Amino acid sequence: MLKEERQHTILNEVELHNRVLLTDLAEKLDVSIDTVRRDVKELDSDNRLVKVHGGAVSLGFANHSPQRNNNVYSLEEKISIAQKATSLLKDNSVILIDGGTTCLELARLLPANINLTCFTLSLPVAMELLSKPNVETIFIGGALSKDSQIAMGANAIHNLSQIKVDYSFIGTGYVDAAFGLTEFDWDTVQTKKAVIQASKKTVLLCISEKLNSQHRFKTCDLNMIDTMITELPPDHPLLESFKNQELFLL
Amino acid sequence: MLKEERQHTILNEVELHNRVLLTDLAEKLDVSIDTVRRDVKELDSDNRLVKVHGGAVSLGFANHSPQRNNNVYSLEEKISIAQKATSLLKDNSVILIDGGTTCLELARLLPANINLTCFTLSLPVAMELLSKPNVETIFIGGALSKDSQIAMGANAIHNLSQIKVDYSFIGTGYVDAAFGLTEFDWDTVQTKKAVIQASKKTVLLCISEKLNSQHRFKTCDLNMIDTMITELPPDHPLLESFKNQELFLL
DNA sequence: TGTTTTAATGCAATATTTTGCTTTTTTTAA
DNA sequence: TTAAAAAAAGCAAAATATTGCATTAAAACA
Numbered sequence: 001m002l003k004e005e006r007q008h009t010i011l012n013e014v015e016l017h018n019r020v021l022l023t024d025l026a027e028k029l030d031v032s033i034d035t036v037r038r039d040v041k042e043l044d045s046d047n048r049l050v051k052v053h054g055g056a057v058s059l060g061f062a063n064h065s066p067q068r069n070n071n072v073y074s075l076e077e078k079i080s081i082a083q084k085a086t087s088l089l090k091d092n093s094v095i096l097i098d099g100g101t102t103c104l105e106l107a108r109l110l111p112a113n114i115n116l117t118c119f120t121l122s123l124p125v126a127m128e129l130l131s132k133p134n135v136e137t138i139f140i141g142g143a144l145s146k147d148s149q150i151a152m153g154a155n156a157i158h159n160l161s162q163i164k165v166d167y168s169f170i171g172t173g174y175v176d177a178a179f180g181l182t183e184f185d186w187d188t189v190q191t192k193k194a195v196i197q198a199s200k201k202t203v204l205l206c207i208s209e210k211l212n213s214q215h216r217f218k219t220c221d222l223n224m225i226d227t228m229i230t231e232l233p234p235d236h237p238l239l240e241s242f243k244n245q246e247l248f249l250l
Numbered sequence: 251m252l253k254e255e256r257q258h259t260i261l262n263e264v265e266l267h268n269r270v271l272l273t274d275l276a277e278k279l280d281v282s283i284d285t286v287r288r289d290v291k292e293l294d295s296d297n298r299l300v301k302v303h304g305g306a307v308s309l310g311f312a313n314h315s316p317q318r319n320n321n322v323y324s325l326e327e328k329i330s331i332a333q334k335a336t337s338l339l340k341d342n343s344v345i346l347i348d349g350g351t352t353c354l355e356l357a358r359l360l361p362a363n364i365n366l367t368c369f370t371l372s373l374p375v376a377m378e379l380l381s382k383p384n385v386e387t388i389f390i391g392g393a394l395s396k397d398s399q400i401a402m403g404a405n406a407i408h409n410l411s412q413i414k415v416d417y418s419f420i421g422t423g424y425v426d427a428a429f430g431l432t433e434f435d436w437d438t439v440q441t442k443k444a445v446i447q448a449s450k451k452t453v454l455l456c457i458s459e460k461l462n463s464q465h466r467f468k469t470c471d472l473n474m475i476d477t478m479i480t481e482l483p484p485d486h487p488l489l490e491s492f493k494n495q496e497l498f499l500l
Numbered sequence: 501t502g503t504t505t506t507a508a509t510g511c512a513a514t515a516t517t518t519t520g521c522t523t524t525t526t527t528t529a530a
Numbered sequence: 531t532t533a534a535a536a537a538a539a540g541c542a543a544a545a546t547a548t549t550g551c552a553t554t555a556a557a558a559c560a
Contacts, residue, residue: 003508019252022546032510037547053517054546057254123376123389130373130396139373139401141391141409146380151389159391159409253518272536282520287537303527304536 001029007039014049014058021055075105077207077231082106084229084250085169085205089114093166097125098195099150100171102205104128110135119165119198121156121191123149145187152191160194168199172206196224203227208238222247256281257289264299264308267329268358271305327457327481332356334479334500335419335455339364343416347375348445349400350421352455354378360385369415369448371406371441373399395438402441410444418449422456446474453477458488472497 006029013020013028022040026033044051050062082105089095091114097103099122107128110116117136120126123144129137140163142156170192196202208230222228227248232239234249242249256279263270263278272290276283294301299308332355339345341364347353349372357378360366367386370376373394379387390413392406420442446452458480472478477498482489484499492499 019255021252033546034511034548035509038509052252052254055252057252061254061258123373123380126373126394127377127399130394130399133396137394138405139389139391139394141389141401141406144376144380144387144389146383149377149380151391155388156391283536284521285519288519 001031003039006031006035007043010036010039010043010056011048014056018061019055019057024055077209078102078105078205079109080231081205081207081229082109085203086111087250088167088203088227089116091115093117094119096120096163096165096168096195096199097129098122098168098170098192099125099148102171102207103169106169106205119163121151121195142191148188150191152187156191157194160191160198163198165199167201167203168195169203169205170195172204172210193224201226203229205229208232208236251279251281253289256285257293260286260289260293260306261298264306268354269302269305269307275305328352328355328455329359330481331455331457331479332359335453336361337500338417338453338477339366341365342367344369346370346413346415346418346445346449347379348372348418348420348442349375349398350455352421352457353419356419356455369413371401371445392441398438400441402437406441407444410441410448413448415449417451417453418445419453419455420445422454451476453479455479458482458486 009029010020010025013025022033022036025036025040029036040049040051040056043049044056047059049056049058078101081102085106086109089111093114094117096119097107098120103122104124107118107120107125110118110129110132112132112134115134115136117138118129119138119140120129121140121142126137126139129135140151140156140159142151142159143153144150145152202225204225204227206228222242223246225247227250228242229250230236230239239249259279260270260275263275272283272286275286275290279286290299290301290306293299294306297309299306328351331352335356336359339361343364344367346369347357348370353372354374357368357370357375360368360379360382362382362384365384365386367388368379369388369390370379371390371392376387376389379385390401390406390409392401392409393403394400395402452475454475454477456478472492473496475497477500478492479500480486480489489499
């Protein structure tokens with residue numbers, strides 16, 4: 001029997017059952033287990049199946065795909081930004097945290113020794129805040145967007161108009177640049193405007209990589225922002241063009 | 251059996267029921283509990299589920315707060331109740347789903363072929379609803395309670411006063427009886443009242459075991475309820491005393 | 501054709517992984 | 531707090547992988 005035939009059979013078997021044992025294959029193909037092993041290894045490196053201990057599984061079956069591997073990328077930067085943002089907080093501050101992964105990181109990193117009242121529109125952020133004993137969390141209600149997991153629309157905007165917070169922390173967008181152009185609909189933009197109006201000071205959390213991309217400030221004008229935080233030191237050359245009296249860099 | 255198969259089964263089980271016990275998995279998969287534990291641990295670190303003491307819960311269900319390892323028990327009954335509840339739904343119904351594990355189960359089981367507008371006060375329920383393409387979700391804002399993960403207080407009550415839904419589905423309490431006496435504070439009771447007032451029909455989802463406990467109807471009077479659903483058939487002897495013209499049993 | 505080179509296969513010795521069991525530590529519920 | 535349940539850690543047996551090597555088959559070439 002040709003190697004080609006064997007491998008073909010192996011692939012068929014894997015496609016059919018989603019999984020196979022090397023021992024079964026060896027018996028079925030009437031070759032040694034070593035040969036099967038080598039075949040499977042080859043098919044694996046050709047990405048035709050996934051070899052696992054004791055056998056092989058089909059590509060679709062493979063556990064390798066972590067669910068929603070939300071941007072594991074630039075996590076370091078996001079943490080660094082969020083860390084800086086916490087330095088603005090004082091005891092009993094009233095703040096608002098927007099959605100997006102950077103903001104979520106901020107929610108995670110809120111210091112445990114400062115009492116805060118925290119508004120949010122974001123379901124994941126709210127979840128995170130609930131685990132903080134020192135944070136009183138108020139969710140701004142409204143119609144929930146399926147992709148951003150954020151409350152928005154007329155209802156949310158109205159609720160926002162009723163409050164005034166010391167700081168609101170907003171991100172640059174809900175969709176990571178890696179996934180394609182970030183397009184914002186009318187609702188998103190209006191809601192973000194309402195957030196800004198509900199805050200005495202607005203802080204933009206922004207990874208430097210986005211500073212010069214075409215996604216830049218799709219959501220809001222720079223002059224609506226009081227403080228911008230990137231992962232870079234404030235005197236970094238890349239930030240030169242943002243230095244002015246209006247905008248505080250951190 | 252390959253490790254991959256086992257883990258696949260575990261994931262299926264978790265997705266299906268939202269939660270599983272390690273002991274059940276061990277029996278079902280016919281391996282030691284250590285093996286199951288190791289598998290679950292692995293899946294957890296791959297962010298495919300969340301491991302909790304004694305079992306695992308699905309991602310959407312995850313009480314990221316270490317708060318309470320929500321009742322992995324009496325799941326069957328809850329599913330049965332939730333299943334019955336779905337029979338009340340019609341296309342384009344506007345409903346409200348309260349918090350608690352039974353209500354969460356209802357959110358999970360909402361049929362995919364019926365378009366719904368769904369209000370909720372519960373963070374976990376909202377999370378679940380977001381995964382349903384046919385459900386428009388509106389979150390009722392308010393101060394979030396750390397243990398029940400529900401919006402409540404004046405804000406929530408006011409928001410509730412603005413709406414009217416066809417059905418609201420409420421549970422008996424947020425804490426399972428097995429965990430001790432369920433004590434409700436003023437806020438909880440007021441909020442639940444507001445829920446009832448916001449609905450044309452109120453449906454109580456109630457495990458029969460609670461019918462004769464001292465926790466019975468701490469939250470609301472029976473005469474505020476239009477329909478009561480238990481896991482038992484409506485003509486079951488235990489339900490005899492609830493039969494009257496006011497209350498519809500299902 | 502006969503010889504040389506290369507690839508494929510099976511085997512055996514040696515690692516590595518997986519698994520269940522036991523003991524100890526931690527967590528949980530009452 | 532105590533007692534029960536669950537998790538963690540360590541260990542040994544079993545299953546599976548890896549590697550080197552010998553044998554055989556196939557291919558290349560004069």
